[in-house]
Amino acid sequence: MARKSKNNDFKKYLKFILPIVILILLVVLFFSYPSNNSSSSTTNSSKDGSEKFSFSLFGNNDNSCKYNDGENCLNTQSKCICKGEQICSPDRSKSDNLGCYTPFCGDGYIDDGETSGTCCIDAGCSGSLICDANLNQCVKPQCPFDCCVNDAQYQDKFCLQYYSCNSLRNSCEPDDSDNDAFPDYLEIQTGTDRFNPDTDGDSVLDGYDNHPLFNYLPRIYNFDWRYGKEWLIFTKKFEFDLTLSEDIVTSYEKMPKINLISRDDSQLKEVAQIMNNLADAEGYNDADKLMMVIAFSRSFNYDYTKLNFNKPLPDWANFPMETIIKKEGLCADSAVMAVALLKEMGYDTKYLVGPCYEPDTGSWHAIVGIPFVEGITLDGSERYLTYNGKKYYYLDATSRDYSGNIFYSTTSKNDFGTTYCPANNFVVSDD
Ligand SMILES: [Ca+2]
Ligand SMILES: [Ca+2]
Ligand SMILES: [Ca+2]
Ligand SMILES: [Ca+2]
Numbered sequence: 001m002a003r004k005s006k007n008n009d010f011k012k013y014l015k016f017i018l019p020i021v022i023l024i025l026l027v028v029l030f031f032s033y034p035s036n037n038s039s040s041s042t043t044n045s046s047k048d049g050s051e052k053f054s055f056s057l058f059g060n061n062d063n064s065c066k067y068n069d070g071e072n073c074l075n076t077q078s079k080c081i082c083k084g085e086q087i088c089s090p091d092r093s094k095s096d097n098l099g100c101y102t103p104f105c106g107d108g109y110i111d112d113g114e115t116s117g118t119c120c121i122d123a124g125c126s127g128s129l130i131c132d133a134n135l136n137q138c139v140k141p142q143c144p145f146d147c148c149v150n151d152a153q154y155q156d157k158f159c160l161q162y163y164s165c166n167s168l169r170n171s172c173e174p175d176d177s178d179n180d181a182f183p184d185y186l187e188i189q190t191g192t193d194r195f196n197p198d199t200d201g202d203s204v205l206d207g208y209d210n211h212p213l214f215n216y217l218p219r220i221y222n223f224d225w226r227y228g229k230e231w232l233i234f235t236k237k238f239e240f241d242l243t244l245s246e247d248i249v250t251s252y253e254k255m256p257k258i259n260l261i262s263r264d265d266s267q268l269k270e271v272a273q274i275m276n277n278l279a280d281a282e283g284y285n286d287a288d289k290l291m292m293v294i295a296f297s298r299s300f301n302y303d304y305t306k307l308n309f310n311k312p313l314p315d316w317a318n319f320p321m322e323t324i325i326k327k328e329g330l331c332a333d334s335a336v337m338a339v340a341l342l343k344e345m346g347y348d349t350k351y352l353v354g355p356c357y358e359p360d361t362g363s364w365h366a367i368v369g370i371p372f373v374e375g376i377t378l379d380g381s382e383r384y385l386t387y388n389g390k391k392y393y394y395l396d397a398t399s400r401d402y403s404g405n406i407f408y409s410t411t412s413k414n415d416f417g418t419t420y421c422p423a424n425n426f427v428v429s430d431d
Pocket of ligand 1: 176177182183187206
């Protein structure tokens with residue numbers, strides 16, 4: 001009886017205890033399910049790497065990263081663990097919930113291994129170099145000008161064909177291979193030779209030649225004037241013809257007004273030869289030869305249109321041949337012409353300039369300085385200046401409108417005398 005009773009007690013005990021055990025298990029199950037995950041997902045890790053679901057029979061849930069509660073890879077390293085190439089950097093805007101981040105070149109952060117050499121997009125460049133984002137390379141900055149060739153600071157930028165870089169101005173300027181004032185690209189367009197400064201051989205550089213491909217039909221220029229030993233009493237008429245191409249005549253107006261006296265001019269050489277021949281035919285001494293040329297110069301008209309050009313001389317004066325062809329000019333034109341022509345004839349002449357005062361304040365006068373030569377008679381009133389130990393006598397080559405004594409003297413006030421343009425103020429102005 002007792003055994004039966006014992007068996008019944010156990011059954012009663014099971015009936016009582018089993019529901020309690022099952023109830024406890026259900027309660028444990030319920031609390032082991034994460035409260036923030038109400039979905040029925042059974043995946044145990046999301047793409048951000050966090051543990052979404054864990055099952056523990058014993059209800060121990062501390063192994064998952066509670067990022068909603070502020071846990072991250074930095075402050076809870078044991079649970080919030082970054083994976084693979086991720087780094088822990090909760091401050092970055094694109095970090096995941098755990099504060100993990102996968103760095104890449106170009107993300108704006110300098111990470112381990114990123115230098116100017118490996119990732120200049122993030123790490124930047126040293127010195128004046130800049131990062132080329134397409135190449136991810138440090139390069140010199142692009143030249144900001146027309147051109148920068150072999151410039152240490154900038155990437156080289158070259159000029160188009162037939163242009164070269166002026167390194168002082170960083171600008172592309174046209175090539176002129178033969179230095180004839182005619183750029184290569186224009187020579188190619190025109191058909192002239194870019195390696196021959198005078199394609200048609202008419203003595204006019206291509207750049208100043210109205211017809212650079214052919215010698216334009218020449219024209220005859222006639223000159224006549226008078227000179228005599230007894231000045232204004234007995235005179236001899238001289239004359240000569242000069243054959244000049246129109247291209248030569250127009251070239252003087254195109255050329256820059258530099259080296260007016262020193263420029264090598266084959267036409268002026270021809271005139272000098274004519275003058276020497278004319279004087280030699282008369283058996284003239286040096287003094288008469290000089291005066292014959294001065295008389296030639298003084299036969300020209302005074303160019304009143306240039307009268308108001310009160311500029312320093314002679315940068316605005318004409319070329320000697322220009323004055324000869326026009327047969328007119330100011331004192332500067334006549335003096336430049338006479339000095340250059342007499343030099344070609346073998347005389348050591350100087351171009352002299354000096355200021356003139358009342359009533360024409362600010363104006364200048366230009367005259368010729370000549371050395372003493374055979375046949376000159378001096379009366380003591382003549383003026384001269386000493387230059388390099390040599391006396392140069394004043395000679396006024398300006399037009400017949402100012403006729404008078406040829407020599408510039410203290411008494412020749414009608415001839416730009418000392419009151420008007422003080423003789424002591426003349427200086428040598430060679431060009
Ligand atoms: Ca040229
Ligand atoms: Ca040429
Ligand atoms: Ca020519
Ligand atoms: Ca020509």
